[in-house]
Amino acid sequence: MAKAKDSFYFQNFLESIRVSKMAADKLQDIIKNYNHSVIEEDVAAIHEIEHMGDSKKHEMTREIVKAFITPIDRDDIVKISNCIDNVTDSIEDIIINLYTWNIKELRQDVVPFAELISSCCDAAEGLLGELHDYKKSKKIMDHIIELNRLEEKGDDLYIQDIRKLSIENADPYTVMAWREIYRSFETVCDCCEDLADAVESIIIANT
Template structure:
């Protein structure tokens, strides 16, 4: 009788992290070469990554339900998978916000927001890559700290541009509403990265 191959939960989480980085990279390219006429089409790959990610999460939850032994506590796997999925959902959500808010022209530093997101997602992806051997990893804590540092830079940029939007240069109320939502979307993705990094940091302490 052929035994079913043991499900690799760490590999499944790595796949989600890789997909998050892929989605972030695609959106970064779209923002850097912004064309509102092509935006919806350009984002189709991100939408597919998000849909595939949902299926990956379902598969992992099903495998978790039937697994006899897991590498770390089940609830910890659930939590980390959920945090990784939130990053992908946040990136995909940004594509819909740009589309339904009908953003025709980017404001200054939009690319800086996206570059920070890409750096934060990459730091998370590198953390997940190290997580399966966290007891011997020299880079995991550095990557977690780096994610938190990037999120703090994002907070500063978010606060600066909200103030500019409301207080200094924008008189069109529709533009204010649109960009308040866009900036909020950027902030949510950065927060999702920080949340994921913090979960990994807590799990390292718990399992050490």
Template sequence: MIVPPPQSAQLHEVAAVRLRLRPNDDSFYEFFTKAAENIVRGTELLTELAMPKADVQSVSERLVEVEHDNDALTHELYNRINSSFVTPFDREDIYQLGSQLDDVMDHLEAVGSLLYLYGLTSLPSLPREMHEMVAILDQQARLTAKSLPGLKSMKGLKDYWVECNRLENEGDRAYRMLLVRLFSGEYDALTVMKMKEVADELEAACDAFEHVSNTVETIAVKES
């Protein structure tokens, strides 16, 4: 009669096999780190763009370049997934996380382009709430860049998604207050329409950061 090993031993064996199946290639983790750092560059440029006397055209063009860099990184990630027999965690989660990071950058670039093309930076000043949203996005970007390297060890990530959710709630409040200001009669109708489009992109960027953190939470739960 063969006596099965204790359950704890079985679990240990499963964990050992799982670890052996994971690739030693760090390129997936490097991609997420690079993409997050790229997004920090994006929020830095947005902050610069919103400042008085900024070289609006130059900053906007640099923001477009950063967005193109992120597109190239995303295509590189997809090619890597398609050519890898084993991935560090579920392929679907890797695709989703890469796509969501790209979405964040797309929204940031849209904000910069609209501010430039609509000539909104020529106003005496942008609404205070718009500056607040840009500042929140910069906090989310830095938090994400600091936290995503933790995917390799799957440790210390809970604080990240909790804080990212808190910041997204702050962004929602700033967005609502921005809408109140826009429809208060302080601006003419055409300016309101332009600013509303920018505000929507800022709010979408805040939401996109939360989507990233939700996916990280899903991955961490699966891998725990």
């Protein structure tokens, strides 16, 4: 069990991934109620959430700089913090892509992709909730396995969606735009798996 003075680090991880979850929830809302006329407002809203994530990351950096001893290796703390930040950033990138490619109507196969991203963030929250007690936790490896499974599902969705896009569309602009958008969805799943890999490497190195 982490010492009381170490709780800041693990709490910061949890608060940071909850920002990612907030971004994932906002993404789902935008996707399920897509309105091209308010996409600029959606970009601003998701950026505000991303800024909250940046603030949590800066809090962590300030704490590490002044800390004499940390509960896990400093490099590992920085790596996990960066992984979480990448999750939030990559969710924001999806909305930015919808804006920059001027997408007026969504392809409906992004709906399950957005739901998958929420599932990834839920699993990541569960994982980081166990990190403070990683040497004794009986659940932490289950969350790692689940994140790996979800990432594989993201790969499958990406392949299916790209194939369907290529079959149905002759317009090169549409194909280019949606390839980029699908890739941005898959990237979120990859970032969540990167987080799982970072935690797993800590477990292996310290047990």
